[in-house]
Amino acid sequence: MIKIGIIGYGNLGKGVELAVSKQPDMEVFAIFTRRDPETVKTNGSKVYNYDTIKDYKDDIDVLVHCGSSEFDLREQTPKLAQDFNIVDSFDMHAIINEHIKTVDKVANANNKTALVSVGWDPGIFSMHKTIIDAILIDGETQSFWGPGISQGHSNVASKVDGVLMARNYSIPNQANIDAFRKHETIDTSQNHHKECYVVAEADANLEQIEADILNIEYYFKGSPTKIIFISEEEMKTNHSKWAQAGQVIRVAKTSDENKYTLDFKMELDSNPEFTSSVLTAYARAVYNMHTRKEYGAFTALDIRPRDMSSKDFDSLVKEML
Amino acid sequence: MIKIGIIGYGNLGKGVELAVSKQPDMEVFAIFTRRDPETVKTNGSKVYNYDTIKDYKDDIDVLVHCGSSEFDLREQTPKLAQDFNIVDSFDMHAIINEHIKTVDKVANANNKTALVSVGWDPGIFSMHKTIIDAILIDGETQSFWGPGISQGHSNVASKVDGVLMARNYSIPNQANIDAFRKHETIDTSQNHHKECYVVAEADANLEQIEADILNIEYYFKGSPTKIIFISEEEMKTNHSKWAQAGQVIRVAKTSDENKYTLDFKMELDSNPEFTSSVLTAYARAVYNMHTRKEYGAFTALDIRPRDMSSKDFDSLVKEML
Numbered sequence: 001m002i003k004i005g006i007i008g009y010g011n012l013g014k015g016v017e018l019a020v021s022k023q024p025d026m027e028v029f030a031i032f033t034r035r036d037p038e039t040v041k042t043n044g045s046k047v048y049n050y051d052t053i054k055d056y057k058d059d060i061d062v063l064v065h066c067g068s069s070e071f072d073l074r075e076q077t078p079k080l081a082q083d084f085n086i087v088d089s090f091d092m093h094a095i096i097n098e099h100i101k102t103v104d105k106v107a108n109a110n111n112k113t114a115l116v117s118v119g120w121d122p123g124i125f126s127m128h129k130t131i132i133d134a135i136l137i138d139g140e141t142q143s144f145w146g147p148g149i150s151q152g153h154s155n156v157a158s159k160v161d162g163v164l165m166a167r168n169y170s171i172p173n174q175a176n177i178d179a180f181r182k183h184e185t186i187d188t189s190q191n192h193h194k195e196c197y198v199v200a201e202a203d204a205n206l207e208q209i210e211a212d213i214l215n216i217e218y219y220f221k222g223s224p225t226k227i228i229f230i231s232e233e234e235m236k237t238n239h240s241k242w243a244q245a246g247q248v249i250r251v252a253k254t255s256d257e258n259k260y261t262l263d264f265k266m267e268l269d270s271n272p273e274f275t276s277s278v279l280t281a282y283a284r285a286v287y288n289m290h291t292r293k294e295y296g297a298f299t300a301l302d303i304r305p306r307d308m309s310s311k312d313f314d315s316l317v318k319e320m321l
Numbered sequence: 322m323i324k325i326g327i328i329g330y331g332n333l334g335k336g337v338e339l340a341v342s343k344q345p346d347m348e349v350f351a352i353f354t355r356r357d358p359e360t361v362k363t364n365g366s367k368v369y370n371y372d373t374i375k376d377y378k379d380d381i382d383v384l385v386h387c388g389s390s391e392f393d394l395r396e397q398t399p400k401l402a403q404d405f406n407i408v409d410s411f412d413m414h415a416i417i418n419e420h421i422k423t424v425d426k427v428a429n430a431n432n433k434t435a436l437v438s439v440g441w442d443p444g445i446f447s448m449h450k451t452i453i454d455a456i457l458i459d460g461e462t463q464s465f466w467g468p469g470i471s472q473g474h475s476n477v478a479s480k481v482d483g484v485l486m487a488r489n490y491s492i493p494n495q496a497n498i499d500a501f502r503k504h505e506t507i508d509t510s511q512n513h514h515k516e517c518y519v520v521a522e523a524d525a526n527l528e529q530i531e532a533d534i535l536n537i538e539y540y541f542k543g544s545p546t547k548i549i550f551i552s553e554e555e556m557k558t559n560h561s562k563w564a565q566a567g568q569v570i571r572v573a574k575t576s577d578e579n580k581y582t583l584d585f586k587m588e589l590d591s592n593p594e595f596t597s598s599v600l601t602a603y604a605r606a607v608y609n610m611h612t613r614k615e616y617g618a619f620t621a622l623d624i625r626p627r628d629m630s631s632k633d634f635d636s637l638v639k640e641m642l
Contacts, residue, residue, distance in 0.1 A: 134629035
């Protein structure tokens, strides 16, 4: 059994615990948290304080870090790669390259295997985009995200005066999707808009709330957004899930007569549970690579599909080829 | 420049010549044929007789074999793997495993890298199916092919008495696709039907033609097929392309509340030109693997997306992650 250490026990950490329980060849060794371990209720996994993690370096095959890119992964992944094989979901795009290089040095020096910046985007979508781009040279790829919740936007909107609850969705522009699929030129700045569902206090000034939300710098200002006021009951019934969706479309040609449209689309009821399932399959790949002494920092683009699967060679040949 | 040798100059071989010409880091060394080289008109590539291929073993980085699985690849890939790195599209499903093992022995013994059974299915679809199966354990994957031409069926139908031309399409059952995407149980024997377009001789008995086609053993008998008689002009205008399409759908759940639908769909104006483009990107992966001394026979499931791409690491990080 591949022994997994999980760092963090929010939505993502809980999802990894669930995903590992479904895999036939993996088990959770423990969850590591900065909170008081006594206060963390898990679905059966042991809980240790994060500060004690080094004590367990010989017990854990792969760590799955479920922390935040900005506050945790940037600092901690390079440190942890001294003693552990590790998977992280670092997604601060502008500095991914720097993160990879920092982790690579440490992992190489310590004969560890690290896989950084995985999840579904970056991650699964990155593998897919690279493959279709390599095959069809003469083309263009676009990604569309949603309809789905963006947690950051929901948080800032819920802090506006008079707002009880807010959930913001990113919505792809179906007209742009349809036009792009037909090999037409699109205005990519219009690929998405936002729909923000708001529960207001009883006596609130709705016009003022709308103006305040639309004016939030970096999040809503200047970006096409529809504010929709709903009841608390409707919010709880229809907007309590962490649903998300995303698609990658490549249009290309091999000659003026011969055109191609490739679509990869995912519809996810639970974004965190799906992302956790992705991290878990990548953890198996890290285990397999480390077993073969492939040390250093890698990205999704270095992963062989076979390494992600628990199935043996004969089953894969039969089912997949 | 990666030097490619192409075996065979039918639709697929021509497509590889075209695809290589689009890649920035590859060139065609020569095309090898069993025909008299003088009679083969290429788009600029040299042509040599297949029997002389060993003379060029030091000039070619990777061979792309564009022959038939049954008549060529089964015998020739293992022999060629003594002297060459090679890509083939062997797709006789029942004996793929045996083919891999035969080629693996030869390639390993001679420090060569062979990639067998690639194209889009098996190949790209195999990579995709393996990844989504590894991530979402609790689910089911179905593939649907078409609408698109099946060459074998078209050939046998065109040999029926009174038939001038015939082209047979495989058509997926949209009702099954829709139901499966909604996580409903489907009768997979009804996933496809056939539509055979026929140009008949002027005085032919159409009822007899229809009965004869529907009665062809192994191809049409017992399989839902619609025969559609059309004019020669309509055949040439609307059915002269080698269009094909295919899709892989996975439905899965992480819990009773949280469901997932993953769609990968390809619409191809030219099946041979697309397949050739796939083989060409895989040839680059073989070159990269051989450079790293990864010898033996591999399948699509062993391929890292990065090895298929001509782009450097920094460009890939920027564009794909």
